[in-house]
Amino acid sequence: MQLPLDFRTAVDQWWSPPSLEVAERQVLSFLPFYPEPDATRKAESLAVELSPGRIINEFEITRTTEESTDDLVILHGYGAGLAFFYRNFNRLSSVPGWRLHALDLLGYGRSSRPRFRIKAADKYDAVYKAEDWFIDSLEQWRIKKGLEKITLMAHSMGGYISVAYALRYPERIKRLILVSPAGVPRDPFVVHDDAAYERAMAPTVESTISELTTSQRETTQPRPDPLRTHPVAKAELKRPLPKWLVFLWERHVSPFVFVRYTGPLGPQLVSMWTSNRFAMLPKPECTALHDYVLGLFTARGSGEYAITRLLAPGAYARIALIDRVKNLKVPTLWIYGSNDWMDSSAGDRAASIMRANGVPSECVIVDRAGHHVYLDNPAMFDKVVTRQLAQVRGIAE
Known part of the structure; x- marks a missing residue:
């Protein structure tokens, strides 16, 4: 497979990645x-x-x-x-x-x-x-x-x-x-328990709570915050994804580590995406966007x-x-x-x-x-x- 970015350029970009500030300015200068x-x-x-x-x-x-x-x-x-x-x-x-x-x-x-x-x-x-x-x-x-x-x-x-x-x-x-x-x-x-969700979100007896005894008030559950309430999962089905992908995902491994830690292959991987994603653009814009994307992908993960x-x-x-x-x-x-x-x-x-x-x-x-x-x-x-x-x-x- 021929990669869009030649190896010599990839080595240069890996050794000295494009400045994100300069790359951003170059894109915006259009x-x-x-x-x-x-x-x-x-x-x-x-x-x-x-x-x-x-x-x-x-x-x-x-x-x-x-x-x-x-x-x-x-x-x-x-x-x-x-x-x-x-x-x-x-x-x-x-x-x-x-x-x-x-x-x-x-x-x-x-x-x-x-x-x-x-x-x-x-x-x-x-x-x-x-x-x-x-x-x-x-x-x-x-x-x-x-x-x-x-x-x-x-x-x-x-x-x-x-x-x-x-x-x-x-x-x-x-x-x-x-x-x-x-x-x-x-x-x-994911199979959701919608019935439980609807019960949780149902109107409460807030209008009559003042009439309750002290012990009843203490045991009455307040209505859940709708901004922090969600349908509960009853079961999760097997996903048609490679086990290694699910394993890495659930352990919060970022996909950008493969760009950061694969040496000159990192810029080449980025070029595979940028050359396809920005193929409809003029060459100078495509080049500027490649440098920008490489800067984004290789900066510190956060x-x-x-x-x-x-x-x-x-x-x-x-x-x-x-x-x-x-x-x-x-x-x-x-x-x-x-x-x-x-x-x-x-x-x-x-x-x-x-x-x-x-x-x-x-x-x-x-x-x-x-x-x-x-x-x-x-x-x-x-x-x-x-x-x-x-x-x-x-x-x-």
Whole structure:
């Protein structure tokens, strides 16, 4: 098998990996307003300090011809970074009244990469603590920036985290735009005890609790927190996956260790993915993205270790979003590619559940696009998103 990256170049990149800062700047330099501003926009990379030694890397785009009254926050997916949206920044930042904030999640990209360590009583507790690891840093960033309410657009795992954030802080979200979000459908290899879940969530006698005796009050169980309650698994079926894969997954081994610790083979493995993923792009952009991805994959492992807490082997959520959206109270758009490997029918069902609860929600399919919808068909993707931005501002199309 002939690898896209020749061995000599692979050795050079292994011995001296591309600087992530330089690689990010190179990808973003394809924009017409960065590093130098154009007639209507300016952009800058920011290191937003959350606490001593902990920062969030942000790429902020501001319009210079009018005041920005709305803020669009953009989050990437697993193993990615904020520069993946470089093909969308130009069109989205052309919409009057909007300021863009593309972020590297904590533990990703050029944000701080602290050691990912959580202590959990069980796998469900681990899910909530892994979510909190990202939610807390995102909320800290919002407070540091002084943003009252935001529109939040996020891809894949970033979409999953955004739902968890919106469940916790619905008052901070104007609209959610979920781009091929991870973790929506239930895991087909888990048998759930729905009856027990419904009993746990049934209305309690809170209205009459004042009439109870002291001993009765002490033995009365309070209603579970709907944001921290989940269907219980009665049984788990055997997964059609190699045993070694399940073994490594459940022991939280990151897939990126194979890039970090295989010598010159690491850059070659990355080139196999980047040469295929970005094949439709001009050569200079493909090369810049390869260097960027290699920098992302070889940097210190951190937030990537959350994935095995949030998802079971096979990439199904341990606590599916489909069981949580009934508590989601913010207008939501679900976007999928026509060739997406994510289950768009699950997004459609989620939107239906939300509408039944009186919350505006719809599911849109972007033609000629896969999981990275925004990269595969940026023109159609941007059209769908700018329509949403107009609705947020109450502007007729």
